Amino acid sequence: MFVRIIPFFLCLIFFIPSISHADSTVPEPPKLEAAQYLLIDYLSGTVLAAKEPDKRIEPASITKLMTAYILYQELEKGNISVEDRVVVSQKAWKMDGSRMFLEAGKKVPLERMISGLIIQSGNDAAIALAEHISGSEENFVRKMNEEAARLGMTNTNFVNVTGWPNPRHYMSARDIASLTRTVISEYPEHYKLYKKKEYSYNGIKQYNRNKLLWHDETVDGAKTGHTQSAGYCLLASAKRGTMRLISVVLGADSDKTRTNYSQQLLEYGFRFYETHKLYDANSVLTEARVWKGTQSKVPTGILEDFYVTIPKGHYSQLKGLMEINKSIDAPIKRGDVIGMAIIKDLERTVLQKPLVAMDSVDAGGTWTNISDSVKKIFVE
Numbered sequence: 001m002f003v004r005i006i007p008f009f010l011c012l013i014f015f016i017p018s019i020s021h022a023d024s025t026v027p028e029p030p031k032l033e034a035a036q037y038l039l040i041d042y043l044s045g046t047v048l049a050a051k052e053p054d055k056r057i058e059p060a061s062i063t064k065l066m067t068a069y070i071l072y073q074e075l076e077k078g079n080i081s082v083e084d085r086v087v088v089s090q091k092a093w094k095m096d097g098s099r100m101f102l103e104a105g106k107k108v109p110l111e112r113m114i115s116g117l118i119i120q121s122g123n124d125a126a127i128a129l130a131e132h133i134s135g136s137e138e139n140f141v142r143k144m145n146e147e148a149a150r151l152g153m154t155n156t157n158f159v160n161v162t163g164w165p166n167p168r169h170y171m172s173a174r175d176i177a178s179l180t181r182t183v184i185s186e187y188p189e190h191y192k193l194y195k196k197k198e199y200s201y202n203g204i205k206q207y208n209r210n211k212l213l214w215h216d217e218t219v220d221g222a223k224t225g226h227t228q229s230a231g232y233c234l235l236a237s238a239k240r241g242t243m244r245l246i247s248v249v250l251g252a253d254s255d256k257t258r259t260n261y262s263q264q265l266l267e268y269g270f271r272f273y274e275t276h277k278l279y280d281a282n283s284v285l286t287e288a289r290v291w292k293g294t295q296s297k298v299p300t301g302i303l304e305d306f307y308v309t310i311p312k313g314h315y316s317q318l319k320g321l322m323e324i325n326k327s328i329d330a331p332i333k334r335g336d337v338i339g340m341a342i343i344k345d346l347e348r349t350v351l352q353k354p355l356v357a358m359d360s361v362d363a364g365g366t367w368t369n370i371s372d373s374v375k376k377i378f379v380e
Helices: 060-077 090-094 110-118 123-134 137-150 173-186 188-195 255-272 366-377
Strands: 002-006 036-041 047-051 085-087 107-109 198-201 204-207 219-227 231-240 243-252 273-279 284-291 297-301 306-311 318-324 337-345 348-357
Touching: 036 173, 036 255, 047 255, 060 110, 060 123, 060 137, 060 173, 060 219, 060 231, 085 110, 085 123, 090 123, 107 110, 110 123, 110 188, 110 198, 123 137, 173 188, 173 219, 173 231, 173 243, 188 219, 219 255, 231 255, 243 255, 243 273, 255 273, 284 318, 284 337, 284 348, 297 337, 306 337, 306 348, 318 348
Parallel strands: none
Antiparallel strands: 002 318, 036 047, 036 243, 085 107, 198 204, 219 231, 231 243, 273 306, 284 297, 297 348, 318 337, 337 348
């Protein structure tokens, strides 16, 4: 490998980085008496504060974030419509916990049930929607677990669509934050409903349990959860300017505590960090030598937008470099990793991201193969 220093910034996320507070000019993040918590930047995925973010723990009604995600997918596919009328089963009607007070046997517009699911956190709405989409809650739960696996949520397993306590039903703070990023990025129009403060159905007005919606106008979601075994949980997101943060607090001892803890995390992130876009998706950064191919060079770059989250005032200190594999043999396909983009804040690595081939290169003929095999001897 050889390293080439470049006079411009690179872009994209290979792993979800964490800020090393020992090397930073910012203070330590808040120390919270919750079972688990996490604070990340939405665009870069950088972890700004954490306590046991990968521990499997009961998520309570935060489960309904995945329930809603499957619902959005089915709407986008055209398998269901907001104009559908959903039949309320006895199972949905009898469901305990938070409810939108559906009546058994009634046909309710799906659009109204979505509001009941998101704003009122209705367990009855969750069951009814799952049955409408998949025929049964059990079938719907299979979809939830399939999506969790596809999204790389390795510390998640769903048993139901509501978050009702079950020892085999769990998520981690990191998985919750990852799913939240996906929901916001893929379904921004649906996400807008999470900031609505109240909703009335069947003559009963209920209020969104996310108290931060009243305390901080920059907060626009997302989901609360509470059972005796899970404690008080709050998934929150706020946007100030172009920067969005996501906080997850699990296992707090009261509604007030989970609200205060979430606010502390958000204030810490916005106070001490800033996020910058370094490169657009599909940016070509350099060329790499290709051996034994129909062409000798391939454009090299990134396929996604590249963001970096750093301590405030550090942007001018960033430096970019590239490590390119000097022994690349054809054939190669667009997207194959052929190097690494590295962003440093002074001497500290902030981000690493694979550099990929932006085009495909086919294998060359016999003469090219022989000629390049000889040439490679003198450069390796």
